[in-house]
Amino acid sequence: MAPTSPIGATSTAIPIATPTVFVSGATGNIGGALARELRQGLGWAVHATARDPESSRAQELKAMDVRLWRGDWDDVASLSAAMDGCDKLFICTATYVDDPGRERVHAENLVRAARAAGCIRQVVVSSSIGVFTYDGSGNSHRHSIFFDRVMAAKEAGEQAVSTSGSGGEADWRWTLLRPALFMTNFLAPQVDYFSPGFRADGVWRSTMTAESRLALVEPADIARVAAVVMKHADNFHGRALGVAGDVLTVQEALKQLGNVTGRSYQPYFMSEEEIDKQKESLCFTIAERSLRFMADNVDLQELTSMTRLTSFKEFLNREEELVKEAYL
Numbered sequence: 001m002a003p004t005s006p007i008g009a010t011s012t013a014i015p016i017a018t019p020t021v022f023v024s025g026a027t028g029n030i031g032g033a034l035a036r037e038l039r040q041g042l043g044w045a046v047h048a049t050a051r052d053p054e055s056s057r058a059q060e061l062k063a064m065d066v067r068l069w070r071g072d073w074d075d076v077a078s079l080s081a082a083m084d085g086c087d088k089l090f091i092c093t094a095t096y097v098d099d100p101g102r103e104r105v106h107a108e109n110l111v112r113a114a115r116a117a118g119c120i121r122q123v124v125v126s127s128s129i130g131v132f133t134y135d136g137s138g139n140s141h142r143h144s145i146f147f148d149r150v151m152a153a154k155e156a157g158e159q160a161v162s163t164s165g166s167g168g169e170a171d172w173r174w175t176l177l178r179p180a181l182f183m184t185n186f187l188a189p190q191v192d193y194f195s196p197g198f199r200a201d202g203v204w205r206s207t208m209t210a211e212s213r214l215a216l217v218e219p220a221d222i223a224r225v226a227a228v229v230m231k232h233a234d235n236f237h238g239r240a241l242g243v244a245g246d247v248l249t250v251q252e253a254l255k256q257l258g259n260v261t262g263r264s265y266q267p268y269f270m271s272e273e274e275i276d277k278q279k280e281s282l283c284f285t286i287a288e289r290s291l292r293f294m295a296d297n298v299d300l301q302e303l304t305s306m307t308r309l310t311s312f313k314e315f316l317n318r319e320e321e322l323v324k325e326a327y328l
Contacts, residue, residue, distance in 0.1 A: 020045040021230065022083045022120075024073070024110055025092040026066065027057035029184075030126055033223035034090055039064045042227065049082050073106035079113035088230055089114050092126040093157065097282060100149040107157025114172075122173040122233045123161045124226050127154045129178040129215060129242050132297040133290035144279050144287035162238075173233040179222050180215035180244035180294060183315045186257065188326035194285050198265075199327055205268045206285045207275050208250050212292040215244040216253070218310035228306045242297035245309035253312055260316045261327045 021038055025031030026048035038044040049071035050058040058068060071078030073093065083089065093106045107125075114120040134143070134151035143151070161174050185194040198204050208214060225243050229236045248256075254265040270278075270286065281287040303309055316323055 018044055019088055019230070020047065020086045021088040021090060022047045022086040022114075023066075023090045023092075024048070025094070026050070026061055027055065028092070028094075029219045030092050030222050031090065032057065032061070033220040034092075034226050035061055035066055036064065037223050037227045038230075039066060042231070047082050047086055049078060073109055076109050076113045076116070079110060080116040083113055083117035083120065085119060086117070087119055088122045088124070088233075089120045090124050090126070090226060090230075091157070091161065095150055095153075097146075100146070100153045102153075103150075104153040104156040107153075108160045111160040120172055122175075122230065123170075124175050124177060124229050125158055125161050126177045126179060126222055126226065127158055129180045129244070129294045129297060130284075130288075130290060131155050131158065131176075131178055132240070132242065133293055143290065144281060144284070146280070146282045147284055147288045147290070158240075173237040175229045175233075175236040175238075176240040177222060177226060177229070178240055178242050178297070179219075180217045180242065180298065181291075183216050183218050183245075183310070183312060186316075186326075187319065187322050191326060194283060196283060196286070202263060202265045203268050204250060204254055204265060205270060206250065207270055207287070207289050207291050208267070209269055209292060210249070210251070210267075213247045213249055213295040214253055214291075215242070215295040215298050216246045216248065216312050217244045218315050221245045221307070221309050224307040224309075225303065241303075242294070242299070243303065244295070244298040244300065245303075245315075246312040247295045247298060247300060248312060256313050256316055257323070257327075259313075260320055260323050263327060 021044055023031050023035050023046055026035045027050050035046050038046050046066045048066055049069045051072050053068050053070050061068060069078055069082040091107055091110050093103045096102045130151050131154050134155055158176050162170055164170050184190060191198060195204055222243055250267040254267060258265050278287040
């Protein structure tokens with residue numbers, strides 16, 4: 001007969017404590033997906049803050065037994081109180097178009113709150129794949145002005161996590177997730193910001209080349225990867241992972257989109273001179289050359305060994321109604 005308990009264990013085994021995770025941005029897409037993954041998939045406890053605990057998103061969290069505190073990322077005291085009793089922290093902050101540096105402040109506030117709480121043993125950050133190409137000088141790949149400011153803020157947030165308050169190595173396990181371009185940016189209304197004019201004329205203008213590959217990710221996949229990293233803190237400690245579910249040429253991506261909408265789409269690969277003229281644009285796809293190289297930082301083989309990922313084709317088919325609503 002096979003043993004019903006581990007070899008060498010007594011009949012009165014000591015239960016392992018269930019992890020408790022503070023999830024920032026839990027009312028958003030990535031944080032909300034992670035809260036569901038942790039609560040419904042792993043049965044872990046989740047803490048979070050919400051500016052409005054009575055909002056529909058907050059009510060969805062409460063229905064999953066997520067413990068909510070009223071607060072925001074500017075209130076370190078409320079953040080620290082909500083983190084009390086948590087041993088893991090997920091940081092996913094927002095980018096502010098009018099003030100990119102604000103994201104750095106919020107990330108640093110979350111780190112300060114975690115240190116004040118004194119119980120956090122692992123931190124996982126969702127940042128950006130663009131940090132791989134950012135060298136702090138503003139010259140790497142001739143970055144656009146806005147991209148440079150955004151990546152400076154994201155890199156500073158990463159450094160706050162990976163170092164101690166005195167500048168040495170942090171005393172907690174940490175992992176940096178750097179997601180690729182969101183697949184949802186091909187849906188309305190995001191598509192009009194990331195691909196100006198695309199819905200009108202079917203021409204996708206970008207800094208890409210015919211040979212370069214576009215790294216794409218479904219936001220929920222970021223949450224699944226984060227959950228795996230949290231389960232295996234030692235395995236992923238000190239690493240920066242590019243996160244994507246698919247890597248395609250622009251031509252391949254547009255063909256897959258056309259298969260769903262029934263329309264024909266064409267890529268337009270901008271010249272270096274045209275890109276230079278967009279240096280002050282807020283749109284990465286027409287201003288940022290490093291978009292061409294981001295897929296080089298994605299190891300799909302490792303990622304697919306960690307969890308199930310969503311291909312662009314799967315995403316488009318799943319969201320067929322929204323895709324057709326956006327383009328037809």
